[in-house]
Structures are given as C-alpha cells and as structure tokens.
Amino acid sequence: MATSAKTPRPEGDLLAVRVHPRARRSEVAGWRGAALRVSVTAAPSEGRANRAVTELLAKSLGVAASAIEMVSGASGRDKLFRVGRLSIDEVRARLGRARA
Numbered sequence: 001m002a003t004s005a006k007t008p009r010p011e012g013d014l015l016a017v018r019v020h021p022r023a024r025r026s027e028v029a030g031w032r033g034a035a036l037r038v039s040v041t042a043a044p045s046e047g048r049a050n051r052a053v054t055e056l057l058a059k060s061l062g063v064a065a066s067a068i069e070m071v072s073g074a075s076g077r078d079k080l081f082r083v084g085r086l087s088i089d090e091v092r093a094r095l096g097r098a099r100a
Contacts, residue, residue: 019049
C-alpha cells in the first residue's frame with residue numbers, strides 16, 4: 001500500500017493587521033510598526049468585517065481574494081493573514097505602488 005505524502009507548499013510571510021471596523025470609509029491606512037492598519041465600513045458581526053478586510057487587501061495588493069488566508073484573529077481587531085506566497089517586503093512594495 002502506497003502512502004501519499006503531501007508536498008509542502010511554499011507559503012508567504014504572516015501579515016499583522018490591525019482592523020478598525022465601522023469606519024467612515026474602507027482604506028489601507030498605513031503601517032504602525034510591523035502591523036498594517038486597515039479601516040472598513042463593515043460591522044464586526046457575522047464575519048462581515050473580516051470579509052471586507054480580505055476584499056480590501058486583495059484589491060490593494062492585486063491578488064485574488066482566495067489567495068488571502070486569515071490565520072488567526074477572527075474575533076478580534078488584531079489579525080494575522082497570509083497573502084499567497086508574498087513576503088512582507090513584497091506586500092510593502094505593492095502597497096507603496098498602490099498609494100503612489
């Protein structure tokens with residue numbers, strides 16, 4: 001009987017995000033230390049704010065929403081995301097280009 005081993009997939013760095021729900025507008029507000037500050041208009045109920053953050057990150061970084069994975073923090077303001085195979089340096093560079 002052959003056993004199938006999963007091949008490890010290369011994963012990106014973890015992105016720390018501080019979320020401000022129920023904001024006046026949705027935006028990537030910038031960096032505060034190592035954490036990215038994000039504001040969304042959605043309320044933090046029934047996962048609405050989490051979905052809004054995922055969609056905002058995807059749009060801002062130029063990746064599909066399916067490439068963004070919440071690793072921890074589903075019920076708090078401080079969250080960790082993995083953005084496909086992007087490193088933190090690549091995330092910073094893409095956000096810098098998007099704001100320029």
